[in-house]
Amino acid sequence: MSTSEQVTLNYRFSAGLETYGKLSTDELRNNYLVEGLFVPGVANLQATDLDRAIVGGIVPLADPIVLETIEELRSDFFFQRREGGIINLGGAGEIEVDGTSYPIEKGECLYIGRGSKKATFSSADEKSPALFYFLSYPAHAEYPTTFAKKEEAKRIDLGSGDTCNERSIFQFIHEDGIKSCQLVMGYTVLNTGSAWNTMPCHTHLRRSEIYCYFDLDEENQVLHLMGQPQETRMIWMKNHQAVLSPNWSIHSGAGTSAYSFVWAMGGENQRFDDMDGIAIADIK
Numbered sequence: 001m002s003t004s005e006q007v008t009l010n011y012r013f014s015a016g017l018e019t020y021g022k023l024s025t026d027e028l029r030n031n032y033l034v035e036g037l038f039v040p041g042v043a044n045l046q047a048t049d050l051d052r053a054i055v056g057g058i059v060p061l062a063d064p065i066v067l068e069t070i071e072e073l074r075s076d077f078f079f080q081r082r083e084g085g086i087i088n089l090g091g092a093g094e095i096e097v098d099g100t101s102y103p104i105e106k107g108e109c110l111y112i113g114r115g116s117k118k119a120t121f122s123s124a125d126e127k128s129p130a131l132f133y134f135l136s137y138p139a140h141a142e143y144p145t146t147f148a149k150k151e152e153a154k155r156i157d158l159g160s161g162d163t164c165n166e167r168s169i170f171q172f173i174h175e176d177g178i179k180s181c182q183l184v185m186g187y188t189v190l191n192t193g194s195a196w197n198t199m200p201c202h203t204h205l206r207r208s209e210i211y212c213y214f215d216l217d218e219e220n221q222v223l224h225l226m227g228q229p230q231e232t233r234m235i236w237m238k239n240h241q242a243v244l245s246p247n248w249s250i251h252s253g254a255g256t257s258a259y260s261f262v263w264a265m266g267g268e269n270q271r272f273d274d275m276d277g278i279a280i281a282d283i284k
């Protein structure tokens with residue numbers, strides 16, 4: 001764990017294929033669930049061994065938060081060898097990258113390219129602060145820092161009411177959208193009356209993935225499924241919690257009400273449809 005005044009970084013290492021199925025509920029949660037992501041006044045970063053992702057919550061109050069680099073990264077500045085994606089899940093805010101300001105409201109996205117020297121995060125109103133959900137992966141090339149509104153995302157409507165999985169996917173950082181090295185990022189909104197995300201489910205050996213559920217009230221939870229398709233485990237998840245999905249794991253869930261979730265991936269390719277689908281009848 002490393003701390004500057006405003007930025008904390010915690011390293012976490014997830015159990016692998018041989019172990020996950022033998023873990024207790026608490027052990028499973030400690031390995032894959034990210035709780036307490038959004039901490040008022042700080043950039044709370046969690047580094048994982050899954051494709052070297054850094055997942056974080058950045059919640060500026062009265063003072064802006066500068067995303068300084070962290071000792072463990074051994075870099076001169078945070079984005080020296082990394083790229084990042086941000087989706088705001090809270091009140092209106094602003095991100096300044098090397099002198100350019102990007103106002104960013106709930107549901108909007110900013111990509112920050114490798115080589116960006118200074119990123120500063122602020123909230124318009126500290127009483128309803130921005131909740132910047134942040135994902136970063138190593139990057140080998142520079143792509144321009146780019147902002148996108150929800151209307152600019154590629155929308156894919158999936159599922160049906162009959163199978164309780166009617167939902168809309170909004171793709172922001174992807175092959176046909178905002179360009180990046182390996183980060184692919186967007187969010188999915190469940191229609192009222194539907195519960196299941198990513199069902200039929202899939203794995204993708206070429207990428208690991210992280211989900212962060214949002215727009216879920218205090219009384220409800222999402223029953224998130226992980227594991228190999230024939231050896232699944234469950235994690236009950238609350239609003240604003242994230243969950244790590246290794247490349248061998250499914251990632252799917254059913255909510256006790258409608259909800260949304262940010263999905264983000266890193267790995268060796270970016271083709272969204274490059275998934276190994278699993279027939280519902282084969283899941284155990």
Ligand SMILES: O=C[C@H](O)[C@@H](O)CC(=O)C(=O)O
Pocket residue numbers: 167169187188197198199204209251263272275
């Ligand atoms: O690899 C792709 C990801 O798992 C998600 O984009 C799937 C998803 O949002 C959904 O089906 O609802």
Ligand SMILES: [Zn+2]
Pocket residue numbers: 202203204209251
């Ligand atoms: Zn996936």
